[in-house]
Amino acid sequence: MSRELESLARGIARCRACRLWETRTHAVPGEGPAEADIMLVGEGPGEAEDLSGRPFVGRTGEFLNRFLAERGIERSELFITSSVKCRPPSNRDPKPDEIETCREKWLLPQIEAIRPRVILLAGKAAVRSLAGWTGALGKAREMAFTVGGVPALATYHPTAAMRFPKPRAGLAEDIERARELAIG
Numbered sequence: 001m002s003r004e005l006e007s008l009a010r011g012i013a014r015c016r017a018c019r020l021w022e023t024r025t026h027a028v029p030g031e032g033p034a035e036a037d038i039m040l041v042g043e044g045p046g047e048a049e050d051l052s053g054r055p056f057v058g059r060t061g062e063f064l065n066r067f068l069a070e071r072g073i074e075r076s077e078l079f080i081t082s083s084v085k086c087r088p089p090s091n092r093d094p095k096p097d098e099i100e101t102c103r104e105k106w107l108l109p110q111i112e113a114i115r116p117r118v119i120l121l122a123g124k125a126a127v128r129s130l131a132g133w134t135g136a137l138g139k140a141r142e143m144a145f146t147v148g149g150v151p152a153l154a155t156y157h158p159t160a161a162m163r164f165p166k167p168r169a170g171l172a173e174d175i176e177r178a179r180e181l182a183i184g
Contacts, residue, residue, distance in 0.1 A: 002034035004113040008106060012085045013053075018101040020086035020094075026053035030081025030110065037182035038073075039116040041107070042082045043125035043157060044094050050087035055080045056158070063162040071175055079114050083107065083129040099129045111148055118181040119150055120174060123157030141170060151181055 009029040015021060028045040031054060048058030056064050065075050084094040084102045094102075107129065111119065121127045124137055130152060131145040140154035155174035156167035 002113060005034050005110065008109055008113065012106055015085065015105070017105055018084075018086075018098045020084060020088060020098055023089045024086040025050045027085045028053055028055050028082060028087075029085055029106070030055055030079060032076065032079030034079075034114060036077065036079035036114055037117040038077070038120065038178050039079045039081070039111065039114055039118075040120045040122055041126040041130065042080070043123040044082045044084040045087040046091055047087065049082075055082055060157075060159045060162060064158040067158065067161065067171070068175070071172065071179075073175070073179065079110075079116065081107065081110060083125040094125050096128075099125060103129045108148065111150065116150060116182075117184070118178045119147055119152040120178050121145070121152050121154045122171075123160070126157075127154045138170075141174065153178055153181075 012027045012029040015027060028049045042055065045055065046058055046060070049055055068075055084098050085106055088094050119130065121130055127133045127137060127140050130147045131140065131154060133140045133154065137154060137156065143154065145152040145154065153174050156171045158171065160167035161171040
């Protein structure tokens, strides 16, 4: 990880900019190579992530790892993070002010430090945070977004893909589109 990403991770670990720090065990800054071509942004840490301080390590993370591997992508190739860096109490949806605080203070600086070739916005909170879209996720998948000059693709959250066929197929399509954009 680059010095800049390490510095951001230390700041995230100490952050008290919104109320989410009050109930966290660990902040979850994200992980992956500083030169990642693809950045995946999820919604927020769950219980397993809060306990470990790492993104996507619970059941959804296991599914994501297998899902990527089936498509010839290793998790270690991506930088994986979330819209908010601390687990919302009882796994509730992150509130707009929490999303905004995390975006401005941490997520946009992470994107700037990594400069990925494409960003996968996985789930409603990620799409709302970085694309400003509040409509249906299925409709957002048809749209083109950019974040700091980086192409961003709205996609289904891996949890939805784990449970339902339509999001699973959509996530597979979007991962392939992201790979094509990353290759150039």
